[in-house]
Amino acid sequence: MRHCPRCGAQTGDLPAVCPACGYAAFLNPRPTATVVIVRDGHFLAILRSLEPRAGWWDLPGGFCDGFEHPADAAVREAREELGVTVELGEFAGMYIGSYDFQGERLPVLECFWIATITGGEITLDPLEGSEYAWLPLSDPPEMAFPNQDVVLRDPLVRGSSVRLVP
């Protein structure tokens, strides 16, 4: 059941114009920013602590803040989740996915960058992940979110550590 964010009247499925106050409500995807941190043919994965998909391997990333550029969000999320500074390499694409949260299925616009760690020691935020691992780019496991599986099989990403690591 959808309700108008302005007056609370029932609107039905979005997009919809509120029958009570005329507010036009849309269902827009929310942007996320994710890093594929690469090193010597491996990528860094975090075992998720949080629902949805707790207990699955995940890439560091998260939702962009209101007016934050996704590239800035990618760097920020890596710092918050891992305690490291990353430098973004090539943009690895945008995908539309879904995220089940608080009883809603949200459309998400997932933005991916190849990245390398340039500073700091990895210190996992235990609220985000229970452990991390460097997993082989040549044989990634099934990840928490299906677009991550697609990105990790992209030749751009698979070959990335060859270009980025001297």
Ligand SMILES: [Zn+2]
């Ligand atoms: Zn309304």
